[in-house]
Amino acid sequence: MTTWDQFAQFVFSGLTTGSIYALIALGFCIIHNSTGLVNFTQVDFVSLGGLMMYTLFLGLGLPLPAAFVLGVLAVTAVGGLVERLTIRPARSREITVLIFITIGVSILMRGLFKIIWGKNQMALPSFSGDSPLIILGAAVLPQSLWIFVITLLVVGLLHYFFSRTRVGKAMRATSFNPRAAALMGVDVNSMILLSFALSGGLGAVAGILIVPITTLSYDVGVMLGLKGFAAAILGGYGNVVGAVVGGLVLGVLESIGAGMITSTYKDVIAFSILLLILFFKPGGLLGYGEKQKV
Amino acid sequence: MLRVEKLAASYGAIQALKGVSLEVNQGEIVCLIGANGAGKTTLLNCLSGVHAQRQGRLVYRGQDISGTNAQQRVKMGIVQVPENRQLFGPMTVEENLEMGAYLRGKTGRVGLAAEMEDIFRRFPILKDRRKQRAGTLSGGEQQMVAIGRGLMANPSLLLLDEPSLGLAPLVVKEIFRIIKGLREEGRTILLVEQNALGALTISDRAYVLETGRVSLSGPARDLMQDDQVRRAFLGQTVPEDEKPRPILGS
Numbered sequence: 001m002t003t004w005d006q007f008a009q010f011v012f013s014g015l016t017t018g019s020i021y022a023l024i025a026l027g028f029c030i031i032h033n034s035t036g037l038v039n040f041t042q043v044d045f046v047s048l049g050g051l052m053m054y055t056l057f058l059g060l061g062l063p064l065p066a067a068f069v070l071g072v073l074a075v076t077a078v079g080g081l082v083e084r085l086t087i088r089p090a091r092s093r094e095i096t097v098l099i100f101i102t103i104g105v106s107i108l109m110r111g112l113f114k115i116i117w118g119k120n121q122m123a124l125p126s127f128s129g130d131s132p133l134i135i136l137g138a139a140v141l142p143q144s145l146w147i148f149v150i151t152l153l154v155v156g157l158l159h160y161f162f163s164r165t166r167v168g169k170a171m172r173a174t175s176f177n178p179r180a181a182a183l184m185g186v187d188v189n190s191m192i193l194l195s196f197a198l199s200g201g202l203g204a205v206a207g208i209l210i211v212p213i214t215t216l217s218y219d220v221g222v223m224l225g226l227k228g229f230a231a232a233i234l235g236g237y238g239n240v241v242g243a244v245v246g247g248l249v250l251g252v253l254e255s256i257g258a259g260m261i262t263s264t265y266k267d268v269i270a271f272s273i274l275l276l277i278l279f280f281k282p283g284g285l286l287g288y289g290e291k292q293k294v
Numbered sequence: 295m296l297r298v299e300k301l302a303a304s305y306g307a308i309q310a311l312k313g314v315s316l317e318v319n320q321g322e323i324v325c326l327i328g329a330n331g332a333g334k335t336t337l338l339n340c341l342s343g344v345h346a347q348r349q350g351r352l353v354y355r356g357q358d359i360s361g362t363n364a365q366q367r368v369k370m371g372i373v374q375v376p377e378n379r380q381l382f383g384p385m386t387v388e389e390n391l392e393m394g395a396y397l398r399g400k401t402g403r404v405g406l407a408a409e410m411e412d413i414f415r416r417f418p419i420l421k422d423r424r425k426q427r428a429g430t431l432s433g434g435e436q437q438m439v440a441i442g443r444g445l446m447a448n449p450s451l452l453l454l455d456e457p458s459l460g461l462a463p464l465v466v467k468e469i470f471r472i473i474k475g476l477r478e479e480g481r482t483i484l485l486v487e488q489n490a491l492g493a494l495t496i497s498d499r500a501y502v503l504e505t506g507r508v509s510l511s512g513p514a515r516d517l518m519q520d521d522q523v524r525r526a527f528l529g530q531t532v533p534e535d536e537k538p539r540p541i542l543g544s
Contacts, residue, residue, distance in 0.1 A: 169392060183342055183376055184447070
């Protein structure tokens with residue numbers, strides 16, 4: 001294997017995990033934009049996506065596309081429930097209090113997953129076999145291609161939703177100025193509910209796509225979710241384009257770092273990147289910086 | 295058209311409105327003047343349903359609307375153009391206008407295009423700026439977007455909160471001319487202003503709000519002659535171009 005081939009290999013595998021980070025980062029962003037919160041249950045949406053897929057596809061024997069869609073819808077509903085049952089009834093509107101609520105709910109959800117699905121490792125088959133394709137000298141798993149294509153599709157749909165549809169625009173308007181949005185007749189609470197549901201769906205897509213490559217456990221989303229969080233910060237927290245760029249950049253850097261140095265330090269490399277960004281460019285790669293916080 | 299009866303509202307422990315009663319008739323421009331903290335904005339927010347009222351009744355077209363929410367009020371035609379414009383800064387001018395028609399969403403793109411043309415006819419400058427981010431416009435242009443956005447909801451009763459705030463004198467004149475034009479179209483306007491002279495000049499009737507109470511009311515022309523108003527808001531002894539210092543209330 002030449003160095004170039006190796007490099008291509010790292011880039012492809014980096015883009016694969018990077019796409020997953022991007023999806024998770026998008027979930028963090030959307031909730032941040034509607035509420036100003038960091039929602040820690042995002043990591044459990046990822047786990048739950050994988051777990052639901054396991055039950056629907058292997059347990060109930062549904063066809064793969066049906067299991068995929070149902071799994072995503074189920075976690076979308078759970079996302080909505082998290083908002084409706086834990087965030088909205090909270091007496092406090094203090095951001096830190098609400099963030100702590102999401103941490104509590106996250107721990108609770110993980111406990112429930114452990115009871116329902118057990119502590120053992122599970123495995124899901126890839127969507128379409130495991131024989132790698134050779135692209136530009138790199139061996140690429142078919143699952144990676146699924147990940148690219150579906151991530152691209154999801155990002156495209158999100159872009160369409162936020163820039164073309166009435167409700168999508170209302171969500172953006174609410175994130176920029178909730179008071180003015182309310183004066184235009186936008187139901188701000190519904191927008192927040194919707195943002196949690198959307199983030200649940202995005203987390204689920206990420207979880208369902210990645211578990212055939214990794215393995216599945218009740219807490220598989222925790223490390224992935226933290227990387228997604230790092231990706232969101234890397235791109236500029238709250239910036240939707242930044243989330244995608246941040247995810248891909250983090251995935252590729254992590255993969256190259258792990259390949260060139262040692263894969264033992266893969267996570268160390270990812271979080272070192274995060275620390276460096278926080279030290280030198282706290283607004284993130286595409287961040288607006290503090291002054292944009294109107 | 296609108297009757298406010300003994301309206302009370304508070305911010306936490308601070309009582310901002312202590313039983314305000316006023317009336318706005320169809321086709322009138324009614325202005326509400328008063329110093330900072332007199333409760334003018336709170337009153338408008340109660341009317342828009344975004345601030346909870348503690349007591350009192352709001353009667354709109356003969357119906358008690360006290361229990362309705364912000365969405366219902368917009369649907370009924372009560373629309374507020376908030377203080378400091380409150381645009382969606384990173385969104386384009388066009389998107390801001392579209393948001394004004396949010397609850398009329400079902401008219402579709404074709405229906406909305408006609409509404410949009412109507413706004414551009416009133417404010418031709420906005421047509422050139424329609425793809426520009428609203429936050430990058432000048433103050434006067436932003437105020438036009440804010441008024442345009444309000445008009446997109448097709449209001450019968452337009453609540454304008456300090457539309458002249460922070461604008462150059464020439465632009466202020468233009469804004470007041472626009473407001474007068476809106477009345478000629480048959481819209482009813484409740485105007486909140488610190489620029490008392492400008493507001494009284496175009497209004498039919500006026501109320502003076504002082505620390506949460508109506509202290510004076512009457513035809514705008516009479517109020518302009520009122521000694522108390524002249525001293526407090528029109529800065530009788532102060533040169534024209536200097537901002538009158540409100541001494542009523544506080």
